[in-house]
Amino acid sequence: MRMPLFRKTKRWVTIASAMLLSSLLLAACGENSPSILNPRGPVAAKEADLFYIILGIATFIFIVVEGVLIYSIFRFRERPNSPAPRQIHGSNAIEIAWTVAPSIFLFIVLGATIYYMFTLTDFDTGNRFKVNVVAHQWWWEFDYMNYPGSNGHPIVTADTMHIPLGATIEADLISNNVIHSFWVPALSGKKDVVPGHNNQLIFRADAVGTYPGECVEFCGSQHAHMHFDVVVDAPDAFNTWISMQQQAATPQNINAVKCTTPIPQSDLVACGAKFFAQGACVGCHGIVGVDLKGYDDPRAAGLIGPNLTHFGSRDLIAGGVLPNTPANLATWLSNPQAVKPGNDMPQLGLPQDQINALVAYLESLK
Numbered sequence: 001m002r003m004p005l006f007r008k009t010k011r012w013v014t015i016a017s018a019m020l021l022s023s024l025l026l027a028a029c030g031e032n033s034p035s036i037l038n039p040r041g042p043v044a045a046k047e048a049d050l051f052y053i054i055l056g057i058a059t060f061i062f063i064v065v066e067g068v069l070i071y072s073i074f075r076f077r078e079r080p081n082s083p084a085p086r087q088i089h090g091s092n093a094i095e096i097a098w099t100v101a102p103s104i105f106l107f108i109v110l111g112a113t114i115y116y117m118f119t120l121t122d123f124d125t126g127n128r129f130k131v132n133v134v135a136h137q138w139w140w141e142f143d144y145m146n147y148p149g150s151n152g153h154p155i156v157t158a159d160t161m162h163i164p165l166g167a168t169i170e171a172d173l174i175s176n177n178v179i180h181s182f183w184v185p186a187l188s189g190k191k192d193v194v195p196g197h198n199n200q201l202i203f204r205a206d207a208v209g210t211y212p213g214e215c216v217e218f219c220g221s222q223h224a225h226m227h228f229d230v231v232v233d234a235p236d237a238f239n240t241w242i243s244m245q246q247q248a249a250t251p252q253n254i255n256a257v258k259c260t261t262p263i264p265q266s267d268l269v270a271c272g273a274k275f276f277a278q279g280a281c282v283g284c285h286g287i288v289g290v291d292l293k294g295y296d297d298p299r300a301a302g303l304i305g306p307n308l309t310h311f312g313s314r315d316l317i318a319g320g321v322l323p324n325t326p327a328n329l330a331t332w333l334s335n336p337q338a339v340k341p342g343n344d345m346p347q348l349g350l351p352q353d354q355i356n357a358l359v360a361y362l363e364s365l366k
C-alpha cells in the first residue's frame with residue numbers, strides 16, 4: 001500500500017515544482033515589461049479597472065461552477081447498489097436558471113464596457129499636444145507637428161517618443177504601407193494604424209518614466225521587432241528636449257580631412273560625416289543642417305530611413321531592436337540583415353574604419 005502513495009506524492013512534487021518554476025520565469029518579466037496592470041495614465045487606469053471587474057465576475061463564476069461540480073462529484077458518486085439518479089432532462093426551472101444567470105453577468109460586463117468606452121477620455125479638455133505617429137516596416141516615426149525645427153519643417157524622430165507629463169496627447173496614427181497597431185500598455189489600449197485612414201489615440205501620462213511600446217498587428221516578417229519607447233518628461237525636461245531637437249546638426253568640415261586608413265582619432269567624426277555625405281547613406285537618410293544634396297524636409301517621400309539629425313540622443317536603434325550604444329551601432333552597420341532580416345537597410349560591406357568613423361559621427365549627433 002505504501003508504494004502508490006509515495007508515487008502519487010512524487011507526481012505532486014513534480015507538478016508543484018513545474019508550477020513554481022513557471023511562476024519564477026513569469027516573475028522575471030521585470031518592472032519595465034509592458035503590462036496593462038501597471039497603468040501610468042487615466043486611459044490605462046480605466047482599462048485596468050474594467051479588466052479587474054471582468055476578472056472578479058469570471059472568478060466568482062469559476063468558483064461557484066467548480067464548487068458545485070466538485071461537490072456533485074463527491075456527494076453523488078456511484079456507490080455499490082446505489083439507485084439510478086433522478087432524471088431531470090427538460091426541466092424548465094433549470095433551463096431558465098442557466099440561461100438567465102449568465103445573461104445577467106454578461107449584461108453587467110456589457111454595461112461596464114460601454115460605461116468605460118464613453119468615459120475613457122473624460123480628462124480631454126480639447127487642449128491637445130499633437131504628435132503624428134508614422135508606422136513603417138518596421139520602425140516608428142514621431143513628427144512633432146507644432147514644433148518646427150530650424151528649417152521650418154516639424155521635428156521628426158524615430159524609435160523614442162518623448163511626451164510631456166500630464167498633457168493630453170493626440171497621436172495621429174499614419175501608415176503608408178500595411179496595417180500596424182500602436183500600443184503602449186502602461187498608457188493606453190491598442191489602436192490600429194491603417195493606410196488611408198488615420199486613426200486618433202488620446203491618452204495622458206501621469207508619471208515620469210520610460211514605457212515600452214509594441215506593434216501589435218502582424219505587419220510582415222519583422223513585426224515582432226517593431227518596438228519603441230515612450231519617454232515621459234517633466235515639462236522643463238521636455239522643453240529642453242524640444243529645443244535641442246529643433247536645432248540643426250553642426251556641419252563638419254569634410255573637405256579638410258583625408259580619411260585614408262588609418263584614420264586618426266581626431267578626424268573620426270569629420271570622416272564619418274564625409275563617408276555619410278559621399279556614401280550610400282544619403283539615399284535613404286537625412287540630417288538637418290548638413291547640406292546633403294539639398295536635403296531639407298526629413299519627411300520627404302524619397303527618404304525611407306529614419307531622420308538621423310539627433311540620432312545620438314535616442315535610446316533605441318534599428319526599430320527598437322537594439323539599445324543605442326556605439327558597439328550595437330557598429331554591429332548594425334556591418335550587417336543590418338543579420339540583426340533584422342528583411343529590413344530596408346542593405347548590407348553595404350563597409351570596411352571597419354568607415355564603420356568606426358560613421359559610429360563616431362552618428363553618436364555625436366545629440
Ligand code: CUA
Pocket residue numbers: 135136138179180181215216217218219220222223224226
Ligand atoms: Cu508593425 Cu506589426
